[in-house]
Amino acid sequence: MQSCVEDVDVLSFAFTTTTGSESGTRAASAKPHAPSTNPCRDAIRGLQSSTANALQLGDLRFLRRLGSGDIGSVYLAEIKCAEGCVLAAKVMDKQELSSRNKESRARVEREILDLLDHPFLPTLYATLDSPRWSCLLTEFCPGGDLHLLRQRQPEKRFDEAAVR
Template sequence: LGIQHLKLLHRVGGGGIGNVYVCKINNTATELNILGMLDHPFLPTLYAEFDFFHCSCLVREYCPGGDLLTLLQRQSDMRFNVPSAKFHAAEVLVALEYLHMMGVIYRDLKPENVLVQEDGRIMLSDFDLSLQCDVSPKLLKCNASIMDKNYNCYSHLSLSTKKNKLVVDIPEPEVELRAEPANAQL
């Protein structure tokens, strides 16, 4: 812990050899570590980090759409229509799934921390309350025929056309990987 991790709120007093301040511990180090390991379209990319006086500055992309709360407040009846709600919820879930696979427990989910990118996609922000932990993916179930080296997934293809578009239905493998966070550090 160093001075760069503290936010000076106000001076309480002082003496002959020093001053006493009320400080808040910034979790910038946690946020910096987390941002440095992320690579996902719904999560911020860390471009640079530097210290400026007593502040740690993190440079990441700008989201001109504001946040989800502002977008919600712009709706005529202060609510999203069902397709929009499903769209935003699905993207948040995909981002959270990725974070969990990376061993990050995101603990500050609220509309103000869901930013809107230029293309309308979401981006989670504000990782200072997040926890990092170890993950170890576990194979939960598998279908032996799919895992067999002679299995050819293309033998089950079904082709159809819809409105002049070729649709290829490829069966999903019956394999599920789950990363379970362990040893979360509070």
């Protein structure tokens, strides 16, 4: 997948905040593991209200690429108007998803993050969509890939005390 960082400043996305379901019937407070006040979520909501629901990818500063996977690349990003507010931005090329029959996988990932509330899953702040790109804006979880960390453990698994 090609990196999109060079094109970031010229892209505009449709913006949606997440509320826990497609219909928006569940309030954000219905997720007890997500703090009620969060600087990144608050900054995104502030941009939403000040720009008539039009968050643009240009509102983000991409700091570095964190990694890539089967359906996209993840970048460490900062909201420009909220210094120090970092998040993870998973960017997926819609044309590549379509050509590789991976659209449903991307949709399911988005739905799972939107629906579930668990301390082991990153909080989904918002999604951005354009004709070419789809982007998930999530909580940044420092420390790297959990799968790789597990692979480095004795017997390739965490002991019971570590997971409590």
